[in-house]
Amino acid sequence: MNTPTHSLLALALLSKRGEPKRNRAVFIGSLIPDAAIYLWAPYQMWVKGVSGEVLWRDLYFQPPMQTAIALFNSIPIYLVLAGLGWVMRAKLWGKLLLVFALAALIHMATDLPVHGHDAYRHFWPLTDWRFHSPVSYWEADLHAGWVSLIEALIGLACIIVLWRRFPRLWVKIILGLLAAAYIALQVMMRLAAINIPS
Numbered sequence: 640m641n642t643p644t645h646s647l648l649a650l651a652l653l654s655k656r657g658e659p660k661r662n663r664a665v666f667i668g669s670l671i672p673d674a675a676i677y678l679w680a681p682y683q684m685w686v687k688g689v690s691g692e693v694l695w696r697d698l699y700f701q702p703p704m705q706t707a708i709a710l711f712n713s714i715p716i717y718l719v720l721a722g723l724g725w726v727m728r729a730k731l732w733g734k735l736l737l738v739f740a741l742a743a744l745i746h747m748a749t750d751l752p753v754h755g756h757d758a759y760r761h762f763w764p765l766t767d768w769r770f771h772s773p774v775s776y777w778e779a780d781l782h783a784g785w786v787s788l789i790e791a792l793i794g795l796a797c798i799i800v801l802w803r804r805f806p807r808l809w810v811k812i813i814l815g816l817l818a819a820a821y822i823a824l825q826v827m828m829r830l831a832a833i834n835i836p837s
């Protein structure tokens with residue numbers, strides 16, 4: 640799944656009106672599994688001058704990046720954090736830690752079934768095993784067209800939930816832009832598929 644969908648899903652499931660600290664913790668938790676990639680890729684491209692092709696074809700699959708991805712996408716680590724948050728939920732920081740960890744776990748639960756050749760070590764450090772899914776959110780040979788359609792429908796459903804939950808105009812503007820982006824992407828993908836010569 641793409642990062643915006645992870646965030647929308649976590650916010651739809653865990654956010655509450657009138658609890659901005661909780662909602663920020665959910666939002667950050669939904670982003671944190673992808674943080675290593677968002678910090679690493681710009682550094683490689685803009686600071687070190689690595690081409691996008693080399694970055695995603697070679698460097699992405701080498702140990703430094705794979706280790707960072709395993710750390711940021713470790714289900715056991717976030718389960719420990721969620722457990723600590725649950726135990727300490729009487730305190731504000733415990734509640735925030737709990738929803739942060741749950742948002743990260745939602746992210747991983749929706750990544751696990753849609754990573755094919757680029758599967759993560761979601762159970763690190765307990766094991767280096769990877770689930771290589773037969774479907775992918777981005778690999779065309781692994782049904783990405785259908786997966787992206789399902790992802791867009793999930794994103795749009797979450798947008799409807801959040802639209803109703805949060806009455807603020809700026810929230811509705813952001814949600815409206817995201818909805819337009821999901822729809823536009825699906826239209827562009829379908830048009831591109833039609834125009835590809837067989």
